Amino acid sequence: MNKPAWLAGIVSIATALSSGAAFAAQPTPWQTDLQPAATGIMHEIRWFEEYTLWFLIPIVLLVLALLVYVIMRYNKRSNPTPSRTSHNTMIEIIWTVGPVLILLFFAVPSFQLLTAQYTPEGEPELTIKATGYQWYWGYEYQGDEGEDVSFDALLLREEDRADYGKEDKAVYPRLLAVDNEIVVPVDTTVRLLVTAGDVLHSWAMPAFGVKMDAVPGRLNETWFRVEEEGIYYGQCSELCGKDHAFMPIAVRAVSREQYDGWLAAARDDVGAANRDLMAAIDAQRQLASAE
Structure with a gap:
């Protein structure tokens, strides 16, 4: 006998919270409320x-x-006799x-x-440029001396889950997980520059309270400051073509130490840096659960 959709949603959330990978906020079946606030x-x-x-x-x-x-x-x-009050x-x-x-x-x-x-909490400590394309996002981390790290984030295909170590669909849900998440440190003011390379898109992250249009030839600016570690999911929120529904956004918030290690490794190989970061997070959670 099949479980009701609402029960399956509760089970998936519980599984994600107890799994080794980080979990933060994502849509759930039969959800009627806003996602938990992360900023x-x-x-x-x-x-x-x-x-x-x-x-x-x-x-x-x-x-x-x-x-x-x-x-x-x-x-x-x-009232058979209507009133004539004007x-x-x-x-x-x-x-x-x-x-x-x-x-x-x-x-x-x-x-x-x-x-x-539109008023960041202090000076931005990190600047990321997000460029929308049909149908994926490109990201550039901009340091003091210009671009440090750049990569594309595409929808994670089912046949590629094992290659990326993302078989757990409760943590990396279908149609929301990507091959390369944005990695940011918690308690850090992040400036996000948003534009598009072809048609209108929109960078939206519900748990952050952020939704910024991506317009070709124009650079829009927003910001966020994540409070808790985990993975947060959003989507393109501007109809941009036939694969608009397959253009997810994923942000992985980590500690400052983990971010610094990821950034140093990502300058040479983003894929390897992501795998090392996932392994470190899994080891940290296993150690915490053992204690």
């Missing part, structure tokens, strides 16, 4: 979403109650002033959040 900006976005519900739910219930009342009170059977000054004042005040309560925290999204 300060995403924490603010989650707060704002919950804050607006305190206004939206009463408004919806009020409108529903008014509709039901009007239907019951002013239908032809209950206006009511007090009602017009209420439905003008009320929405204005509600919009003000929305506007103030909304503008604060927008300001925070």
Whole structure:
């Protein structure tokens, strides 16, 4: 007997959390809420979403109650002689002033959040350029003396899982895993430069609260600061052609020491650096679980 989809989703999450590879945030079956926040900006976005519900739910219930009342009170059977009232000054004042005040309560925290999204926490310590192509992403790590590391990140094909050591689909899910993840250190302000080499794309990472359009001939800028180690998944969020659905984004957040070791090795061989990093993470987790 097949397990329900929701039960399979819970099992896959539990498996990922207990496995040797790092796990952070990815879509889950029957998910209705936002992904867990991995950055300060995403924490603010989650707060704002919950804050607006305190206004939206009463408004919806009020409108529903008014509709039901009007239907019951002013239908032809209950009110055979229609009212000829043309206006009511007090009602017009209420439905003008009320929405204005509600919009003000929305506007103030909304503008604060927008300001925070475009104001990095201190000077960026790392700059990565992401270029969208049909249908993959190219990345360039830009150091003080220019480009240090560059690679492409393509959708991980099922037949290539063993070659990359990514057989665990709970950690490296189908249609989201890539051959080469972006590697960043935690607690580090990362500047992300986003552009495209052909058509419009969009670099989106839900757990980071980041979504930036990639426009040919234009360089857009955003930033993020990951709080916890693990792998985070996103996707291209701008319809860009027939393989738009097969253009995932994966970010692996690691400690500063692991990142420094990866960066030094990646200058010579990105693939080997990724394998060494995965082996180090697995060994670290096995040691932690043994203790």
